[in-house]
Amino acid sequence: xxxxxxxxxxxxxxxxxxxxxxxxxxxxxxxxxxxxxxxxxxxxxxxxxxxxxxxxxxxxxxxxxxxxxxxxxxxxxxxxxxxxxxxxxxxxxxxxxxxxxxxxxxxxxxxx
Amino acid sequence: xxxxxxxxxxxxxxxxxxxxxxxxxxxxxxxxxxxxxxxxxxxxxxxxxxxxxxxxxxxxxxxxxxxxxxxxxxxxxxxxxxxxxxxxxxxxxxxxxxxxxxxxxxxxxxxxxxxxx
Numbered sequence: 001x002x003x004x005x006x007x008x009x010x011x012x013x014x015x016x017x018x019x020x021x022x023x024x025x026x027x028x029x030x031x032x033x034x035x036x037x038x039x040x041x042x043x044x045x046x047x048x049x050x051x052x053x054x055x056x057x058x059x060x061x062x063x064x065x066x067x068x069x070x071x072x073x074x075x076x077x078x079x080x081x082x083x084x085x086x087x088x089x090x091x092x093x094x095x096x097x098x099x100x101x102x103x104x105x106x107x108x109x110x111x112x
Numbered sequence: 113x114x115x116x117x118x119x120x121x122x123x124x125x126x127x128x129x130x131x132x133x134x135x136x137x138x139x140x141x142x143x144x145x146x147x148x149x150x151x152x153x154x155x156x157x158x159x160x161x162x163x164x165x166x167x168x169x170x171x172x173x174x175x176x177x178x179x180x181x182x183x184x185x186x187x188x189x190x191x192x193x194x195x196x197x198x199x200x201x202x203x204x205x206x207x208x209x210x211x212x213x214x215x216x217x218x219x220x221x222x223x224x225x226x227x228x229x
Contacts, residue, residue, distance in 0.1 A: 101157070
């Protein structure tokens with residue numbers, strides 16, 4: 001079945017460090033891929049998305065590239081800030097499906 | 113432009129009571145989705161509704177759980193005779209009519225944290 005496997009956390013980085021959060025998926029067909037971010041006490045917000053192979057989603061300095069050959073959608077940011085501290089969820093939407101499949105989330109803490 | 117509104121934010125119930133969780137979708141959205149997040153786990157799909165219709169309830173437990181989205185008013189997720197294992201965060205999301213959900217993001221509310229004593 002469809003599923004998402006996400007790098008386990010928590011991840012603690014110093015400000016301005018490079019961030020990678022790994023995400024791989026299992027799906028039939030051509031799913032759409034998403035990264036959502038959840039700040040403390042809030043709901044999930046869409047961070048970026050990619051809908052086909054080799055697409056790169058980007059937003060607020062974050063990037064992720066849809067790699068069909070490795071079934072991956074790793075999240076990266078070149079220089080993290082304290083305000084990036086949150087939980088990050090990788091998710092996929094199978095072709096023609098009604099719902100999203102989420103990874104377990106990765107908690108990121110950025111220290112000054 | 114208000115986002116997805118869920119209430120209450122926190123709900124405490126004793127075992128055997130009923131829990132009612134409400135969700136008002138974003139303005140102009142007619143598709144509603146409910147997800148459950150157990151502690152230390154990702155969100156799991158429960159049910160997808162359009163106005164007055166349940167489209168997909170493949171993620172809903174077969175007993176005690178029900179959902180509705182009436183013509184007027186918010187969507188309701190109802191849990192009867194709650195048990196300790198129902199303790200979780202319940203998130204609602206919405207999307208507009210006419211857009212393929214596989215390409216378009218769902219917009220999430222802040223969730224309801226349900227605690228069962």
